Amino acid sequence: MCGILGIFGELDENHTHYESMLRSLRHRGPDDRGVVQANSSFLGHNRLSIVDVEKGHQPFQSKEDRVSLVCNGEIYNFKDLRNELGKDYPFQTNSDNEVIIPVFLREKNQAAKFLDGMFSFVLSDADSYYVARDPIGIKPLYYSTDDECIYFASEVKALIDVAYRIHEFPHGHFFHPTTGFQPYYQLPEVHTFITDEKEAIKRIQRTLRRSVRKRLMSDVPVGVFLSGGLDSSLIAALMKEHVEELHSFSV
Template sequence: MCGIVCTFNIKIPKEQLRPQLLKMSKKLRHRGPDWSGIFSCDSAILAHERLAIVDPASGKQPLFSKDGKLVLAVNGEIYNHREICKQYEQSYEFLTQSDCEVIMALYRDKGAGFLEDLNGIFAFALYDIEKDIFLIGRDHIGIIPLYQGWDSDGAYYVASELKALEGYCNKIEEFLPGHYYFSPDEKVTRWYARDWMEYENVKDNDSDVDALRIAMEEAVQRQLMSDVPYGVLLSGGLDSSIISAIAKKFAAKRVETDNREDAWWPQLHSFAIGLKDSPDLAAARKVATHIGSIHHEIEYTIQEGLDAIRDVIYHIETYDVTTVRASTPMYLIARFIKSMGVKMVLSGEGADEIFGGYLYFHKAPNAEEFHKETVRKLSKLHQYDCLRANKSLASWGVEGRVPFLDKEFLDVAMRINPTAKMAGNGKIEKHILRQAFADCLPAEVAWRQKEQFSDGVGYNWIDTLKEIAGHKVT
């Protein structure tokens, strides 16, 4: 997981501003400890902190077009980059094997209107040197964080985390998911919109369990793209267990070669964390044994969690109680994962929002209200679960990928008739998802009721935080 900080519309000499951008970028080095790069000219500066996942040898950033007229800084992964490369192999000369270089090929062909062509997780800044214009874009759900700011001189900034802009910008706000800003237009434009966002467009649809399963397997397989060791976060809940089982199915072959070659790291490693005797650890152990992953189990104490909270808040940049509560064990496990030499993990965020997994969804009065709430929850994910997963893992230089939020999978899952997702009449929450993958998991896991991540790691963790907050917060 990389970090970017860029500035445009510079009003002071670049020689004065470049040292400042280096200081700002250094605040993001935990996100990308493998390489630091910077480009500067009279109108723009782009700085990048790299976590090398794809093409470690030649993919350092910022990236440049062969003619040197385009420069690009990206935090993210483009899962369909090989298909895009084939599309442009006759008209654009690629200089690296980086998955992100296709952004420049698309821009040169289509201008700013290409983001729908991308399937991935990303936040990027592209500068067109010849025309002195720039393009900022963020992925469909906001899996990758991005913020924008303005300084007192009128210069415009974007950065992967708030801390890079703090102290330099007098106005800072989030750059919205599913949007782009193209400087000649002088406005932010929404590029991600779907028919399934309206109930009327899904209420009469079928509910194809087989199509759901195929789409999920394809999403996981796409996201196994990696030139470095990877693993899975396995809480023992339904969502992470499904991701882990599918990843194990495809781990032996290299997705980059259409499964023709053996994987460089064919043994799948799974990671679980919890307090001693927590329900998550026990369930994760069962799943790991069932699928045959090399399993790593981390126990932490309540005191270790409390000791980490100050650092957790620094990294996730929010005081939201639920987010802090769930981020702390994820922050702790990220440190262990990094110590194992693993740079990327798959995680199960998004399934509860898509399939109505939270227990309050049982109270939905009808299918229309149920569907509207799933759409609303997805639209807010960038403020909570996506933020938690990305920043908790990135604090130790680990990239998190979330197959349930894959753009193509979302189109399949969110077009399912909402009545098929609703609990009741003898059906447990997320029944259709359980049905699709019941044969891949132990029965006691496939039909295990939902536990929130921070609940599953151990109920004492929540009780202790509530008690401390009660004493310290008035």
């Protein structure tokens, strides 16, 4: 997990308070810290390194520094997106998160639709911004406002000193100042129902394998929490098909 902070509006010239807000999230990302400041925006990131440990420093910035990004999460289809966008965008790292910038430059407010993953991110674009959270809300994100600014953060504790009311950012939505909150994801309607038990088992097995496999991208050792139940044991068994050394933890 990582800790992200985004602030937009009439910022104080002294950013000491914003730095304090970011420090309150340090436990979420002890490996690295980064900040990008502008006249009307402040982006901060505390990083837990998973992919591209050496070069995946955040905030990411586009080559001309027009777009800046802080993200907490993983983009599972980043390799496909990089292959698709690499001819038109000069990637600076191998991080999965960096791919969000060229997707946004191409798709604008529809960018979140093209991301397969668990994520919450804040992106600044010149004098505007774009914020999104994954379809089922795996990664946390909260927001609040006062008379001068709007604030986004990974945890409530970063916001309690600046706003009276704090809200959870809705999952499956993006936010843009011209549109407000807009949904980008809805569960598809069920069109078929499988009555054959063997076929149902086969499809569930295939779906589980695909789901586990795509979540194993990492440049650091992979672990699994074991509760002792069927669910975690099954996931561990499927992980072992792809990971030579699997670290397990149980409480």
